[in-house]
Amino acid sequence: MPEETISATFDVYRFDPKTDSTPRFQRYTLELAPHTPVLTALLKIRSEVDPSLTLRYSCRSAICGSCAMRVNSKSRLACETQVGPEIARNGRIVVEPMRNQPVLRDLVVDQEPFWRQYDAIEPHLILDPRHPMPEGKENPMTPDQVERFRETPRCIACAACYSACPAVEADPGFPGPMALAKLYRFVVDPRDTAHQDRLLRIQPGGLWTCLRCHLCTEACPKDVRPSERIRDLKEMAIRVQGGTENGSRHAIGFKENIRERGVLSEAKLVRQTSGVAGMVGQLGQGVRIYRKKPEILKTPPKIEGLDEVRKIYEALDRKEEDAP
């Protein structure tokens, strides 16, 4: 019995900087089995309809990470995205190159910014030369130690997370989810001896620019969960170095703010994060908001049962743990 097919419309982003002044979308309609991967459909277009269509791919098995692109606006691997569900959901399949990396041609982007951020975190074990590994000896790890970086080695460097990240879009200096997830992997590796240096260097470099919007975790085809690893890095950075950046001061300040009354005192938080000088910088904005919302300067009443909240802090957050 012949396999059932569906009529699938593709709107594919086309751009050749040598001949085009602006990008355009080209429409192709194919009869395909619903389970056909989007990558297979694109290769069919290239071999049967339009040999000029340019894309990057290799393994076709979600292992190599080469075919990441945006399919119906989500950054993902074309080889593991099936045509049927996309047509059912969206009526057509819009295929675009990844974001946050310049387009070289059609669906191929220049990944240089992505790899530059990866190189910058020194993605290899750094060993202390004063304590070399004894010749021929193994370096055993406990299951608990391995468990801490169980997820990150699954990363195939497809850059889907980098493409999805709004912080990268607004601030190209931000290392991006993949580089930070890889950094985490080395920070928790018991064989690495540069943990503290790594945490110290990454903080002004943009650790605190992460918005914890989880768009990276959503985009990741390998469930590396970069946003959660970035959270882990932030907590470790605070434990090791305390409040050295606006971001860490804000997190510590927020925590201390709630210890005092159980609810947030908004005006005080600005001082805790930015200091007196920072408050002066916020003055104009503060006055503007105050005119409509005078509560920003009021100190809210303490919650009932604040003693319980404080006891929870005493049990789980001894102050000295924040010290550098």
Next chain:
Amino acid sequence: MKLAYYPGCVAQESGKELDMSTRWVCRALGIELVEFPNFSCCGSGFIDEANEVLNVALNARNLAIAEKAGLEMLTICSTCQGMLSLANLRFADPKVRARVDGALRPIGIEYRGTTKVRHLLDVLVHDVGLATIRAKVRRPLDGLKVGAFYGCHLLRPSDELGSESAEEPHSFEDLLAALGASPVYYRGRVMCCGFPIQFVKPDTASRIAGHQIDDAKAHGADAMATPCPLCHISLDAYQNRAEKAVGHSLDLPVFHLPQVVGLALGATPEELGLPRHLVPTEAALAKISPKAPA
């Protein structure tokens, strides 16, 4: 229906208009709000960054308060919704639970892990129901094009929290349509508002907010509406900075979720706290076709 009302910090302070409009709408729809003066802050994602277990324990205390009263919790903030829901999930991990129990037991608190956390949007769409809401509309928002803006923590991580698709959610748009408004679909509706780094990297935060407001406008929105008061701060109170970051005027009013519902159900702008907004809402209100009595 009766719910444990968890207003969150901002709605009790600079975002008071969110609390006002929530109370108005819940009264109109017969939702009884039970108040607990002993709820503490959800940590807003910041305490989680500083100390994850502490954050779970503080929220387990909140969840235990509702559990003891036998009530589901009602949140009106995407971040509160996300933090309380994540606390429930993290609490299910035996290692985390042992540490949290160890902090709660000495103060006589036991959490069994049963409290459901519900956002107002979810309750309106799934419990009250769109048909009921449609029947109560006194002033349809005909002519008003509204771009819903969900807020990250209502949607993501979707495998842990999501009650609907994180890429193409539609509950808010369905609700807007039931109120008579025309929902506007745009990429930015599921993106980040920039709020978490508003005090850390103000320029980057403002650019991000500006991108989303620009996007809503480019798709024809007369206004945005958000179920999160933190998004509201970024999109409304800091819209002047977003304008500076994108280099042009935006002037797009931003409603809180219960404000759009309240408007359609017949509340006055004053009852909903609209005069408290930084971006004036009059131009958007004027778009509502006057055929129905206010």
